[in-house]
Amino acid sequence: MRIVLVGPPGAGKGTQAVQLAKTLGIPHISTGDLFRANISRQTELGRLAKSYMDAGNLVPDEVTIAMAKDRMEQPDAEKGFLLDGFPRNVSQAEALDQLLRTEGITLDAVLDLEVPEDEVVKRIAGRRVCRKDSSHVFHVDYSKPEQEGVCDVCGGELYQRDDDSEDTVRKRLEVYHTQTEPIIDYYRAQGLVVTISALGAVEDVRQRALEALKREKAEK
Numbered sequence: 001m002r003i004v005l006v007g008p009p010g011a012g013k014g015t016q017a018v019q020l021a022k023t024l025g026i027p028h029i030s031t032g033d034l035f036r037a038n039i040s041r042q043t044e045l046g047r048l049a050k051s052y053m054d055a056g057n058l059v060p061d062e063v064t065i066a067m068a069k070d071r072m073e074q075p076d077a078e079k080g081f082l083l084d085g086f087p088r089n090v091s092q093a094e095a096l097d098q099l100l101r102t103e104g105i106t107l108d109a110v111l112d113l114e115v116p117e118d119e120v121v122k123r124i125a126g127r128r129v130c131r132k133d134s135s136h137v138f139h140v141d142y143s144k145p146e147q148e149g150v151c152d153v154c155g156g157e158l159y160q161r162d163d164d165s166e167d168t169v170r171k172r173l174e175v176y177h178t179q180t181e182p183i184i185d186y187y188r189a190q191g192l193v194v195t196i197s198a199l200g201a202v203e204d205v206r207q208r209a210l211e212a213l214k215r216e217k218a219e220k
Helices: 014-025 031-040 044-054 062-071 092-102 117-125 168-182 181-190 200-216
Strands: 001-006 029-030 079-082 110-113 127-130 137-140 193-197
Touching: 001 014, 001 117, 001 181, 001 193, 014 079, 014 110, 014 200, 029 031, 029 127, 029 181, 031 044, 031 062, 044 062, 062 079, 062 092, 092 181, 110 181, 110 200, 117 127, 117 168, 193 200
Parallel strands: 001 079, 001 110, 029 079, 110 193
Antiparallel strands: 127 137
């Protein structure tokens, strides 16, 4: 299957993308991974992207699209892929459509993870990260440390990152509503959107997604 995964920040896209791709036997292609891979390999696209990033500018759409095109042409993506974080806006979605048409392939579904805005704020603003090891992450409601403010793993101080503050989260949501959410209507007009609730346990959401994708495939 060829799937685009969309949803607001805090919807659990990263977690679901990895698990869904593994279950479906297709590569998980994320914008972040594309940038890191091209920059670490010092490809022409990677050097170009880094020049924009070092200057504090956004990487132009055409660079991101070229990276995605290169990745989707790899042998492991021949039978499908799951795009996570791309496309981010309607112009990228249009460019992706044009690219796929050139290759003679089409998308099978656009999986929309739906989460109420207040829940998004609660999920992200409640995160606490260890200063000693940022891979140790807790939550004030969902994954509390045994001792408040102290990492269970190494004893480091837990803190709230600046980009996890409620004000920052709400600004990120504004950007999502303005730039990314319109692609849902764009793809809905093509009959591709499958919307599921992203509330509940990770495994429950995964099963919900797989069932919805299975139904979508059966109806085509």
